[in-house]
Amino acid sequence: MRVTSEEQRLRLRVTALVWEAEGVLSAHLRRSDGGDLPPWTPGAHLDLHLPGGPVRQYSLSGSPADRTTWRVSVLRESASRGGSRAVHESLRPGDVVDVTGPRNTFALVDSPESEYLFIAGGIGITPIMPMIEEVATSGARWSLLYGGRSRSSMAFLPDLARYGDRVTVRPQDEYGLLDLDAFLGPPRQNASVYSCGPEQLLAAVEQRCVAWPPGTLHLERFAAHPTPTAAEEEAFELVLRRTGRSFTVKPGSTILEVLEENGIEPPNSCREGICGTCETKVVEGIPDHRDSLLTQEERDENDTMMICVGRARCRRLVLDL
Known part of the structure; x- marks a missing residue:
């Protein structure tokens, strides 16, 4: 399961708000008693419980070596669903907010012999910053x-x-689109590619890394892939191994929605398949993976799935719930 440490629900104080660029605001979070925060690793993110109710996931963009302060950096989105608007318009120094985490779905793989190639687009630089600090400190090529x-x-x-x-x-206003071919070069061994940014960039990076060795590419998305419509789906039986209860998941519904309708509330947060909170072990059956976290190798293993978006490619799916 993708966690950096035992997840905790903390109440933290906003000690500073800092403009990092046009439209990008960083919130610095500390414990009110000044004590150490839980450890985290590059690529980790937090669930930030914001004024007005929204819960949003933001990458930690500061230094893992700083145990006193967590920094999250948030882009002001014109089409905000409430998260970025709350950070930019409502959050103020001195406010106390609930935070869950840290959780890591974009972990930096320790590979001393590897060359690290980082590609960031816009606010996608946030999880890359602590990665760069780590590899630069280690002396790795990057x-x-x-x-x-x-x-x-x-x-x-x-x-x-x-x-x-x-x-x-x-x-882009000076150079146009990123020249990925020139930066990446031909496929090669002992290289690790990490990319975060808008979907158009990630799709282009994926396309160029198809011929690279398995496990080379690591991506973090801000939004899930488009999913099939209800007309393309079929109903299936969902069985919970621990209780033996079973339910019918109809077209147009997710596993999480059906569970909640029946009084079962597994841990979840983003409901888009991008945060990893609801990752659940698969006991039997073939999941229909619709998340943006699992690698193709992990999907092929069918050991876990994200139930907030996933369904089944079989008539009967048994989960460890």
Whole structure:
């Protein structure tokens, strides 16, 4: 299961709000008593319980070595569903917020012989920042290709400047789309590619890494892949191994929705298949994986699934619930 430590629900104080770029605001979170926060690893994120009720997932963009402060950096979205609007318009220094985590669905694989290739688009730089700190400290080979609409909209440019020519900054209004072919080069062994950003960028990175060795590419998405419509789905039987209860999951419904309708409330958060909170062990049957977390190798193993979006490719699916 994808966790960096035992998840906790904490009440933390907003100690500072810092503008990192045009439209990008960082919230610094600390314990009220000044004590240490739980450890975390690069790629981890938090569930932030915001004023007004929304719960949103934000990557930790600070340093794992700093046990006193957690930093999350949030883009002001024009089509906000309430999360970014709450951070930008309602959150204030001194506020106390509930936080769940940390949880890591985008972990940096420790590979001393590997060359790390980072590709970030816009706010996708947030989980990449602590990764860069770790590999730079370890002495590993690495480079970053970082794109955005304009320099003014790209966060952390002053922090990245100290890494010199390892970092390639390419604002779209100056250079156009990122030249992924030039940055990645031909497929090769002992390389790890990490990318986070808008779907158009991630799809392009995926396309270019098809011929690379399995396990090379690691992605984090902000939104789930499009899913089939109810007209393309069939009903199936859902069985809970621990209780023996069974339910019919009809077209247009998710496993999580059916469980909740019957008074069962498994842990969940994003409900889009991007945070990993609802990852559940599969006992029998073939899941219809619709999340944006599992690698193709993990999907083929069919050991776990994200029940907030997943369904079944069989008539009977048994879960460890």
